[in-house]
Amino acid sequence: MNHINRFLGRTITRSAAAAGILLALSPNALAAGESAGGGIAQLVPLILIIVIFYFLLIRPQQKRLKAHQAMINELKKGDKVVTSGGILGTVQDVKEDTVRIDIAENVRVTVKRDTITSLAD
Numbered sequence: 001m002n003h004i005n006r007f008l009g010r011t012i013t014r015s016a017a018a019a020g021i022l023l024a025l026s027p028n029a030l031a032a033g034e035s036a037g038g039g040i041a042q043l044v045p046l047i048l049i050i051v052i053f054y055f056l057l058i059r060p061q062q063k064r065l066k067a068h069q070a071m072i073n074e075l076k077k078g079d080k081v082v083t084s085g086g087i088l089g090t091v092q093d094v095k096e097d098t099v100r101i102d103i104a105e106n107v108r109v110t111v112k113r114d115t116i117t118s119l120a121d
Helices: 002-024 027-037 040-073
Strands: 080-083 088-094 098-104 107-112 116-119
Touching: 040 116, 080 098
Parallel strands: none
Antiparallel strands: 080 088, 080 116, 088 098, 098 107
């Protein structure tokens, strides 16, 4: 019987605490708090999320894009490259928009510069 009384006592206490939280978060209580805090307090988390996304996602992607563009612009004859299709080859000729790659003995393909993903080791 003692266990039941303790269980009911805890349950009632928890229910009372939950009811108090719900009353504190009621629409009337929120409306009263809004007039004191203003709308700027609601924008702070949104601005913080945007800043975090910028530094964790957007900025690193822009750096990778600039590095890739610089690598493509610096291609020269003799560079070993990897295309987006996974083809390994050696650059034989560089033109404005295309690159001729030697992928095997007497086998040359012409690919667009943008399809070259990286330099091979």
